[in-house]
Amino acid sequence: MIPRVIPVPCLRDNYAYLVSAPGQKQALVVDASESEPVLRAAAAAGLELVGVLATHHHFDHVGGHEGMAAAVPGIEIVCSEYDKDRVPAVTKTVVHGESFDIAGLTVRVLSVPGHTLGAVAYVIGDTVFTGDTMFVAGCGRLFEGTPAQMWTSLKAELAALPLETRVFVGHEYTLNNARFAKSVDPENPAVTALLEKADAARQANLPTVPSTIAEELAHNPFLRVGEAALRARFGDIGDVAVLAAVRKAKDDF
Numbered sequence: 001m002i003p004r005v006i007p008v009p010c011l012r013d014n015y016a017y018l019v020s021a022p023g024q025k026q027a028l029v030v031d032a033s034e035s036e037p038v039l040r041a042a043a044a045a046g047l048e049l050v051g052v053l054a055t056h057h058h059f060d061h062v063g064g065h066e067g068m069a070a071a072v073p074g075i076e077i078v079c080s081e082y083d084k085d086r087v088p089a090v091t092k093t094v095v096h097g098e099s100f101d102i103a104g105l106t107v108r109v110l111s112v113p114g115h116t117l118g119a120v121a122y123v124i125g126d127t128v129f130t131g132d133t134m135f136v137a138g139c140g141r142l143f144e145g146t147p148a149q150m151w152t153s154l155k156a157e158l159a160a161l162p163l164e165t166r167v168f169v170g171h172e173y174t175l176n177n178a179r180f181a182k183s184v185d186p187e188n189p190a191v192t193a194l195l196e197k198a199d200a201a202r203q204a205n206l207p208t209v210p211s212t213i214a215e216e217l218a219h220n221p222f223l224r225v226g227e228a229a230l231r232a233r234f235g236d237i238g239d240v241a242v243l244a245a246v247r248k249a250k251d252d253f
Contacts, residue, residue: 001021001022001105001124001125001126002022002125002126002127003019003020003021003022003105003124003125003126003127004018004019004020004021004022005017005018005019005127005166005168005210006018006019006041006045007168007207007209008029008037008038008041009037009172009207010032010033010034010037010038010064011033011034011060011063013171013172013173014031014033014060014061014170014171014172015031015168015169015170015171015172015207015209016029016030016031016032016033016034016037016038016064017029017030017031017129017168018038018041018042018045018047018049019103019105019124019127019129020047020103020104020105021103021104021105024103024104025046025047025048026047026048026049026050026103026104027042027045027047027048027049027050027103028049028050028051028052028053028102028103028105028107029042029049029051029052029053029068030052030053030055030122030129030168031053031054031055031061031062031129031131031170032052032054032061032062032063032064032065032068033059033060033061033062033063033064034063034064034067035064035065035066035067035068035070035071036064036067038064038068039067039068039071049068049072049075050072050075050076050102050103051075051076051077051078051102051103052065052068052075052076052077052078053078053079053107053122053129054077054078054079054080054083054087054090055119055120055121055122055129055130055131055132055133055170056079056080056083056115056116056118056119056120056131056132057079057083057086057087057116057118058116058132061131061132061170062079062087062088065077065087065088065089065090066088066089068089069089075091076091076092076102077089077090077091077092078090078091078092078093078094079093079094079118079120080093080094080095080109080111080118080119080120081093081094081095081118082117082118083116083118086118094109094120095109095111096109096110096111096120097109097110105124105125106124106125107122107123107124108122108123108124109121109122109123110122110123110128110157110158111153111157112130112131112133112134112153112154112157112158113144113145113149113150113153114133114139114140114142114145114146114147114149114150114151114153114154115131115132115133115139115140115141115142115143115144115145115150116132116143116144116145117144117145117149119131119132119133119140119145119153121133121134121157121158123161123165126162126164126165126166127165127166127167127168127210128158128161128165128166128167128168128213129168130158130167130168130169130170131169131170132169132170132171133150133153133154133158134154134158134167134169134216134220134222135169135170135171135173135174135177136167136169136173136174136177136178136194136198136208136209136211136215136216136220137174137177137178137180137181137191137194137211137216137219137220137221138173138174138177138180138181138220138221138222138250139154139220139222139247140170141247141251142247147240147241147243147244147247148240150222150243150247151225151239151240151243154222154223154243155223155239158213158216159213159216159217159223161213162213163212163213163214163217164212164213164214165212165213166210166211166212167209167210167211167212167213167215167216168209168210169209169211172202172207172208172209174194174198174201174202174208174209175195175198175199175202175208176253178191178194178195178198178199178219179195179253180221180249180250180253181194181195181219181220181221182195183253184221184229184230184233184234184246184249185219185221185224185227185229185230186229187229188218188219188224188229190215190218190219191219193219194215194219221246222243222246222247225239225242225243225246226239226242230242230246234246234249
């Protein structure tokens with residue numbers, strides 16, 4: 001099943017996403033950082049919002065919860081069990097491997113700690129919503145988790161999804177991420193192609209999402225820590241240590 005996904009720009013560079021089953025009017029929103037842009041976009045698309053999915057507790061992903069709850073009485077607001085006391089207006093918590101049905105969609109939950117300890121990704125049909133764990137050609141800063149946790153989340157959970165899986169991420173960071181990837185993996189043609197594509201999209205004020213798992217494996221330096229170019233730069237010190245070194249380099253980029 002291929003859900004309909006409508007990106008909704010929020011704040012400075014966040015994305016919320018309206019998600020609906022083909023031909024259905026009920027919809028979910030992933031990462032409602034603001035309520036008003038989401039409500040306007042849903043109305044414009046003729047969608048009835050019945051649920052909110054939060055990937056993690058940071059305010060720029062959950063700041064619209066109270067507004068959503070006020071505007072849509074009875075709306076289901078979902079977060080990880082770990083974040084239940086850190087996310088406002090929650091009505092349902094979920095754990096790794098759990099699946100549930102809402103708005104005519106089946107949602108599968110993946111625990112993906114690293115950026116935060118309570119981070120989850122949501123798999124819906126051929127699509128995954130990764131929040132700030134995986135970006136296009138990037139990953140989130142390690143605010144709470146460890147490099148080992150981030151490596152497991154990226155490689156064992158997200159990169160293990162089918163290659164054609166569409167990846168919708170929490171922020172429009174792609175152009176900067178592609179520039180960084182070029183700096184550490186300069187001979188990679190997939191990085192060059194992404195940089196050109198992202199530059200053209202942003203000049204046209206278009207989103208750079210979605211990516212796919214296959215594309216991320218080709219151009220995301222945080223998934224390519226075992227490749228010769230990155231080992232040559234950061235040392236043949238093991239996947240987790242290279243990821244930590246790449247993350248430090250990106251923090252300083």
